Amino acid sequence: MTIQLIDITKSYGNHVVLNGITQEIEDGEFFVILGPSGEGKSTLLKVIAGIERPDKGKIIVNGKDMTNLPPEKRNIAMVFQNYALYPNMSVYDNIAFPLKMRKMKKEEIKERVMRVAKLLGIQDILDKNVLKISGGQQQRVAIARALVRDPVFFLLDEPLSNLDARTRFVARGELKRIQKEVGKTFIYVTHDQKEAMSLATRIAVLHKGKFEQVGKPLDLYEYPKTKWVAQFIGDFPMNFLPGNYIGEDPNVEVGFRPEWTELGSGIKAVVDSMEAFGESLYLFCTVDEKFKVILPSKEWHDVGDVVKFEIKKYRKYKDGVLSE
Ligand SMILES: Nc1ncnc2c1ncn2[C@@H]1O[C@H](COP(=O)(O)OP(=O)(O)OP(=O)(O)O)[C@@H](O)[C@H]1O
Ligand SMILES: [Mg+2]
Structure with a gap:
């Protein structure tokens, strides 16, 4: 049918x-x-x-x-x-x-x-x-x-x-x-x-x-x-940062799911709040006082803590549309 x-x-x-x-x-x-x-x-x-x-x-x-x-x-x-x-x-x-x-x-x-x-x-x-x-x-x-x-x-x-x-x-x-x-x-x-x-x-x-x-x-x-779909689908919206944060063109945005990141080294972020979902912890952070990102964590963190994260996988978006 x-x-x-x-x-x-x-x-x-x-x-x-x-x-x-x-x-x-x-x-x-x-x-x-x-x-x-x-x-x-x-x-x-x-x-x-x-x-x-x-x-x-x-x-x-x-x-x-x-x-x-x-x-x-x-x-x-x-x-x-x-x-x-x-x-x-x-x-x-x-x-x-x-x-x-x-x-x-x-x-x-x-x-x-x-x-x-x-x-x-x-x-x-x-x-x-x-x-x-x-x-x-x-x-x-x-x-x-x-x-x-x-x-x-x-x-x-x-x-x-x-x-x-x-x-x-x-x-x-x-x-x-x-x-x-x-x-x-x-x-x-x-x-x-x-x-x-x-x-x-x-x-x-x-x-x-x-x-x-x-x-x-x-x-x-x-x-x-699109960025809109990226932020609508998923338990958390997809994170976005200007491309230059990872050596891409600043005109593109990089989109990455929280679980596509790893804490330890890399981009600095300040913890605004934390939420626990069963065994998983998520940090709600701000990068450079401007960009909100959500990161999974294995440890508790206090509000105001500085963490560092690496983006292991990402997609590129130009004018809000997936570019490749
Ligand atoms: N009979 C109607 N006369 C005028 N406007 C209407 C009529 N039925 C729906 N609308 C408008 O059309 C739009 C879409 O309505 P619809 O009920 O299809 O949305 P929906 O996606 O099913 O929303 P929800 O998730 O709340 O059920 C809304 O802005 C609604 O106000
Ligand atoms: Mg309806």
Whole structure:
């Protein structure tokens, strides 16, 4: 099921939200659209689902133009952030609802509901009212309801954001397993780079109405195309210093991840603060009273300490763009 987005453009009034997005999504991909709040992620999903119409552009699925089809004719399942479950209905009835709407036979409905309930591990709560189950269970019910229709592909809009950190971590693993088992294309939206890195086969970084970079998670981490992506991807933003600090042209900037450095000798930095993440320590430092850098450390340091660091690996950026 190949999905082609061609020059998708959408404005609200004179606010251009999507500015000519062209992208192909391959069959079976877990394609994650990543971007900060307000960049147009939900708008793009709604355009693909047919809930919003693009001002310009086309959506082609398996060679067929869907741009003018109403949502119900697209056979796409969408899972929203708030799950949009039918309140005061049982889990079973929620999952069965789209099939009842299609006037499917009772036995077939039952068979399908049982199959997805098993896949999601919610067989034991089918009789419960959806308002009386946990957030994690509600999220599974919403996914089950989407799965049961056997759609051509899935759109998921931050479906895990209502869960607490630990449940979210477990749910991520489950989502990945489910996607593998059903073997269908998922287009998944999130503002959380960590979530994107752990779920995606490919990530598209949405910024200023365009996909600023599309690639495999580790490629984005290793070779961010722009300074903006470099500072958005990663638990810490990439560090930047003028090139002359390491014998490069002063017109280029060198970008380096904290773990691409080694403390001991080299460039001087003053420690502003320190943070511990489990066993790892990170020093937040300033170089020459001007440039902020984050460095990993094996030892505790006091605020005001002077440390020295070497850059073991770096990328070069010219005018904010990766230059080689
Ligand atoms: N129906 C609408 N009318 C006018 N403006 C809208 C409408 N829907 C969205 N917008 C605007 O379009 C921009 C993109 O909104 P969208 O909901 O797509 O962002 P998002 O990336 O999903 O954000 P979030 O991460 O907060 O969910 C925002 O500035 C929003 O205010
Ligand atoms: Mg949104």
